[in-house]
Amino acid sequence: MNVEKMNGKGTLEMNQVYHFIVNTAARTGKGIFAWNELEEILMQRQIKYETHLTEYAGHAKTLARELSEKGTESDPVYLVIVGGDGTVNEVLNGIVNFKNVRFGYVPNGSANDLANGLGWFKFDAKEILNKLLDGEYHGFAMDLGCSTDESGNKNLFAISSGIGIDAEVCKAALHSKLKKFLNAIHLGGLTYKLLTIHKLFTMPHVTCYLKLDDQPEKMIQKGIFAVGMNQPVEGGGVPMAPKAVCTDGKLTLCCVYGYSRFRAFFVLPSLLAGKHEGKKGFWIESFSKATIRLESAMVLHADGEYCGEQKHVCIECLPGIMKFI
Numbered sequence: 001m002n003v004e005k006m007n008g009k010g011t012l013e014m015n016q017v018y019h020f021i022v023n024t025a026a027r028t029g030k031g032i033f034a035w036n037e038l039e040e041i042l043m044q045r046q047i048k049y050e051t052h053l054t055e056y057a058g059h060a061k062t063l064a065r066e067l068s069e070k071g072t073e074s075d076p077v078y079l080v081i082v083g084g085d086g087t088v089n090e091v092l093n094g095i096v097n098f099k100n101v102r103f104g105y106v107p108n109g110s111a112n113d114l115a116n117g118l119g120w121f122k123f124d125a126k127e128i129l130n131k132l133l134d135g136e137y138h139g140f141a142m143d144l145g146c147s148t149d150e151s152g153n154k155n156l157f158a159i160s161s162g163i164g165i166d167a168e169v170c171k172a173a174l175h176s177k178l179k180k181f182l183n184a185i186h187l188g189g190l191t192y193k194l195l196t197i198h199k200l201f202t203m204p205h206v207t208c209y210l211k212l213d214d215q216p217e218k219m220i221q222k223g224i225f226a227v228g229m230n231q232p233v234e235g236g237g238v239p240m241a242p243k244a245v246c247t248d249g250k251l252t253l254c255c256v257y258g259y260s261r262f263r264a265f266f267v268l269p270s271l272l273a274g275k276h277e278g279k280k281g282f283w284i285e286s287f288s289k290a291t292i293r294l295e296s297a298m299v300l301h302a303d304g305e306y307c308g309e310q311k312h313v314c315i316e317c318l319p320g321i322m323k324f325i
């Protein structure tokens with residue numbers, strides 16, 4: 001997936017108001033600097049826009065709900081997210097009706113897995129904003145995923161949702177001093193790799209039962225993690241599902257099981273290199289809907305956001321619901 005293939009044909013309406021939800025706390029507080037530069041472009045191009053700066057964690061979700069309530073199918077709200085993957089996730093989970101919104105996204109986080117999955121790593125934030133304003137992403141409709149926990153709570157996700165070690169790592173990263181430190185020295189992506197090694201040797205392995213679409217349920221022993229991927233990478237660039245495509249109406253399961261802690265450590269490099277497909281103990285397969293039952297609870301995450309300890313999770317694809325400006 002890359003921008004050239006998105007084939008934007010947009011001629012953008014000059015009177016359209018763009019609503020920017022901006023997380024100035026992203027990149028450990030450095031988000032504001034990029035926003036100042038982006039605003040210069042908006043002013044130069046005489047774009048009509050309104051800025052909505054997030055004031056606290058969770059604010060992007062509230063802002064997205066309020067803004068999306070103002071749109072209609074025939075007159076959708078133009079909503080541009082400026083932040084990292086956590087901000088995107090908050091916004092998605094605040095949207096009242098996706099048909100009433102057209103999205104833009106300017107990556108400005110520390111890991112930016114969504115942007116990497118879209119093939120945008122070669123562009124900086126200013127280039128991406130200009131492409132958006134040029135209508136290059138017009139007509140691009142991205143699949144989202146939805147994971148439903150055992151209490152019926154739904155979490156939408158743009159990148160991935162899963163249980164096990166990657167979720168444990170996300171939970172640990174939320175309050176990690178190591179993440180703050182590594183972000184400060186521009187090595188934020190390393191946080192997840194170091195925490196993964198730590199969790200590999202400390203977290204319990206769990207028997208789980210996995211069912212993909214209408215296939216029979218399969219028992220997995222010594223389950224380390226199972227994740228539904230909408231993008232090829234998660235966790236700061238780990239290529240869990242290198243062939244995942246976010247416009248095919250499917251998610252990709254990446255499940256690792258059956259290894260002792262010691263052996264798991266030695267297969268980790270093949271996962272980090274994206275060379276794990278076909279290897280014993282890796283189950284990679286695309287699906288529309290998956291259910292995961294666990295003998296004992298494991299942490300669930302959606303786009304790296306902690307979603308509690310769960311024993312039963314349903315993960316499904318919502319094809320093409322995130323329509324771009």
Ligand SMILES: Nc1ncnc2c1ncn2[C@@H]1O[C@H](COP(=O)(O)OP(=O)(O)OP(=O)(O)O)[C@@H](O)[C@H]1O
Nearest residue numbers: 026027054055056057084085086087109110111112
């Ligand atoms: N004003 C704010 N003060 C404190 N935290 C905020 C504020 N606005 C948003 N947040 C929180 O900042 C967190 C991090 O944001 P985000 O994930 O977008 O950036 P990041 O961590 O730098 O990037 P990435 O997720 O790509 O690594 C989010 O969980 C969000 O809830």
